Amino acid sequence: QVHLVESGGGSVQPGGSLRLSCVGSGFPFTLYEMSWYRQAPGKERELVAFIGSPNGNMRYADPVKGRFTISRDNGKKTVYLQMNSLKVEDTAVYYCKARLGAKTPSWGQGTQVTVSS
Numbered sequence: 001q002v003h004l005v006e007s008g009g010g011s012v013q014p015g016g017s018l019r020l021s022c023v024g025s026g027f028p029f030t031l032y033e034m035s036w037y038r039q040a041p042g043k044e045r046e047l048v049a050f051i052g053s054p055n056g057n058m059r060y061a062d063p064v065k066g067r068f069t070i071s072r073d074n075g076k077k078t079v080y081l082q083m084n085s086l087k088v089e090d091t092a093v094y095y096c097k098a099r100l101g102a103k104t105p106s107w108g109q110g111t112q113v114t115v116s117s
Helices: none
Strands: 003-007 010-012 018-025 033-039 046-051 068-073 078-083 092-099 111-115
Touching: 003 092, 018 033, 018 092, 018 111, 033 068, 033 078, 046 068, 046 078
Parallel strands: 010 111
Antiparallel strands: 003 018, 018 078, 033 046, 033 092, 068 078, 092 111
């Protein structure tokens, strides 16, 4: 069974950085597309970044372009989200998603990122 465990969230000041990690298990990690989503209070969950299988083909939502970087280490079955120059509006719960083709995706539990002065 697919299991995703996220870590790395926390509280930072505007302009600060965080690196989120998501470790997968129970599935052939290398074959799966991986992505990061976020959901702020009162808002819908939105795609933040995407990375293809087995690697590459990275895509980013406009608000994070130039600031966030998604990467993966298939040997460690881990996908990362490096977040730099954080803004208050980046505050949200960040979720890791794993997807194989059109099958129902799997989600992590989420990790809180809070950016405040």
